[in-house]
Amino acid sequence: QQQVKQSPQSLIVQKGGIPIINCAYENTAFDYFPWYQQFPGKGPALLIAIRPDVSEKKEGRFTISFNKSAKQFSLHIMDSQPGDSATYFCAASSGAAGNKLTFGGGTRVLVKP
Amino acid sequence: DAGVTQSPTHLIKTRGQQVTLRCSPKSGHDTVSWYQQALGQGPQFIFQYYEEEERQRGNFPDRFSGHQYPNYSSELNVNALLLGDSALYLCASSWDRTTDTQYFGPGTRLTVL
Numbered sequence: 001q002q003q004v005k006q007s008p009q010s011l012i013v014q015k016g017g018i019p020i021i022n023c024a025y026e027n028t029a030f031d032y033f034p035w036y037q038q039f040p041g042k043g044p045a046l047l048i049a050i051r052p053d054v055s056e057k058k059e060g061r062f063t064i065s066f067n068k069s070a071k072q073f074s075l076h077i078m079d080s081q082p083g084d085s086a087t088y089f090c091a092a093s094s095g096a097a098g099n100k101l102t103f104g105g106g107t108r109v110l111v112k113p
Numbered sequence: 114d115a116g117v118t119q120s121p122t123h124l125i126k127t128r129g130q131q132v133t134l135r136c137s138p139k140s141g142h143d144t145v146s147w148y149q150q151a152l153g154q155g156p157q158f159i160f161q162y163y164e165e166e167e168r169q170r171g172n173f174p175d176r177f178s179g180h181q182y183p184n185y186s187s188e189l190n191v192n193a194l195l196l197g198d199s200a201l202y203l204c205a206s207s208w209d210r211t212t213d214t215q216y217f218g219p220g221t222r223l224t225v226l
Contacts (some may be wrong), residue, residue, distance in 0.1 A: 043203050046214060
C-alpha cells in the first residue's frame with residue numbers, strides 16, 4: 001500500500017515536445033505529491049508539488065495534473081529543452097505519517113535537439 | 114544561505130567494515146531524513162531525526178543507525194557492510210513546523226567491495 005508506481009521507465013522526445021510521466025498510488029493517506037529532477041551524480045531537486053485539493057498546478061514549463069478518484073498524478077514538461085534531460089521521480093508522503101517520502105522508480109527523459 | 118551539505122562525496126569500503134556519513138541541513142531546518150538510492154532506482158527512506166531522536170524508520174536492518182546533534186546536523190552509520198549496501202546515500206532536510214518540503218543534499222556515493 002506504500003508503493004508509488006511510475007511509468008514509463010524512459011522517454012525520448014524531440015526539443016519542443018511534451019514528455020508526460022505518470023504515477024499511481026494506493027495509500028489514500030498520502031496528502032503531498034512532489035516531483036523531483038535528478039541529474040547524474042547529483043541529489044534530487046524539487047521541481048513542483050501538489051496537494052489533493054487541486055487538480056492542476058503549473059510552475060513555469062512544468063505542470064502537475066492530479067486525479068484524486070483515480071489515485072493518479074502526472075508531470076508534463078512543456079516546450080522541453082535538451083537541458084531537461086534528466087531522471088524524474090514522483091513521490092508521495094503523508095503528514096500524519098511524519099512526511100517520509102515514498103518514491104516512484106524514476107523516468108529517464110532524453111530531449112533530443 | 115547554504116543548502117544541504119553531505120560528506121564525504123565518495124567512499125570505498127570493504128565488506129564487514131563500518132562507515133559514517135555526515136549531513137548538515139539547510140539553515141533553519143530541524144528535521145533530517147536519510148534515504149538510500151541504489152543504482153537505477155528511486156530513493157528508499159531509511160529514517161528521520163527530529164529533536165535528536167529517531168522519529169520514523171523505514172524497512173532497514175539495525176545495522177543502519179543514526180544520530181542528530183543539537184545543531185541539527187546528522188550522521189548515518191552502517192555496520193557490517195554488505196555488497197548490497199553500495200548506493201548513493203541522500204540526506205534531506207525540512208522545517209518541521211511549517212512545511213513538508215524536503216530539500217536533498219548531493220549525496221554520498223558508497224561503494225562496498
